[in-house]
Amino acid sequence: MGVTRVRTREEDRPAAVAPVAGHGPGAGGGDVPAPRRDVVRRLRTPRRPRIRFEILLIAISYWTYSMIRNAVPEQKAQALRNAEWIWELERVLGIAAEQSLNHAANGVTWLIVSMNYYYATLHFVVTIGVLVWLYRRHPGRYSAARTVLFATTAVALLGYYLYPLAPPRLMETVRFVDTVQVHDTWGSMASGNMANVSxxxxAMPSMHIGWSVWCGIMIAVLAAPLWVKVLGWLYPTVTLLVIVCTANHFWLDAVGGVLCLGIGFAVSRAWYGAPAHRLPRLVPASP
Incomplete structure (x- = not known):
């Protein structure tokens, strides 16, 4: 007669997340004291995020990002020279299509106005939306994914400081249409009084691309419905078209944004020991 095995309550409980290799008790830690190793291990072990801490962290981080970005010396003359160099490089590479796209889009008023508002709003709305979705549906992966975003932005700030770059719309030797000014886009950081405080x-690197590609990857890799995955890939594609048609960025600014994102992914993987999508979706709550 076969024996029926009864599952216990212990077996039904979620398994605890295993410590990161090389940082658990008994692991080789050289001269690092055990208490310090335990602190590092806890920091590197994914746990369910706490809503108040995350809201505070995001608010402080964005405030710091805005303050540092806007405090960087504008260096207008150097920024314009760099824009000339980027434009000439793109002409040599045969990819300098921004001017044609800018003028074509500006000829369709409803299209370019929609692009202006897309550029001014979705950059923040979609990114915050993806963070909230990760927090609610993938709490075990949230911290690693959020670290990618923060590290990417930190690298971008270094780029703004070291390489000031005028966007195409502000170039003086090439005729681009400043679509925000022409169509008076309300709320844009590049129009009205807002242009005086930002x-x-x-322009280099483009965080519209860095953040949108991050959103697209998170959605495409972690979402279940196929149509949602498709939207994930479409979002950075449309964003790329928007930043070029509105003359806010060159193609190469987008390349810079993707390179920053690659560094962000590398930092997160080095800290957590695995990319976000390979971490457990559900984890124990923070103590």
Missing amino acids: NQYA
């Missing part, structure tokens, strides 16, 4: 010469 750094207009921080």
